Amino acid sequence: xxxxxxxxxxxxxxxxxxxxxxxxxxxxxxxxxxxxxxxxxxxxxxxxxxxxxxxxxxxxxxxxxxxxxxxxxxxxxxxxxxxxxxxxxxxxxxxxxxxxx
Numbered sequence: 001x002x003x004x005x006x007x008x009x010x011x012x013x014x015x016x017x018x019x020x021x022x023x024x025x026x027x028x029x030x031x032x033x034x035x036x037x038x039x040x041x042x043x044x045x046x047x048x049x050x051x052x053x054x055x056x057x058x059x060x061x062x063x064x065x066x067x068x069x070x071x072x073x074x075x076x077x078x079x080x081x082x083x084x085x086x087x088x089x090x091x092x093x094x095x096x097x098x099x100x101x
Contacts, residue, residue, distance in 0.1 A: 006047065008047050008050060008051065009043055009044070009047050012043050012046045012047055012050065012087050012089070013043050015087055015088065016042065016043060016046075016085055016086070016087040017085070017086060017087075018083055018084070018085060018086075018098065019084050019085070019086045019095075020081065020083070020084065021074075021077040021078055021081055021082075021084065022081075024077075024084065024086065024093070024095065025078075027093050028069055028074050031068065032091060032092060032093055033068070033069040033092070033093050033094075033095055034049075034066055034067065034068060034069065034092045034093070034094045034095070035066070035067050035068075035069045035070075035073055035095060035096070036065070036066055036094050036095065036096040037060075037064070037065040037066070037096075038096060038097055038099065039065065040060065040065055040066070040096075042085050042087060042094060042096040043087065045057075045060065045065075045066055045094060046087045046089050046094050048060075049066075049089045049092065049094065050089045066094075069095070082097050082098065083097070083098040084096065084097055084098060085097075085098055
């Protein structure tokens, strides 16, 4: 098995940024945000979406590990305003709460 990160993984990692909820609100209004469970690797999830790995993504969706951002979660993010990680895999923006150091 190849342990080296893929070129796509490296590209997505380089495009990942810290972002605030306020900056993401317009994208939530458009329905373009996908929440990635903190137990998953955000970049790995983005790579699976970008590579159209349907079975893997479907399993995450079924397990609620990746989901379209709900109004309940959006309200929670609005109220707490935590630091978030985001990466764009058009037409989606995948987001995840940053781990607390």
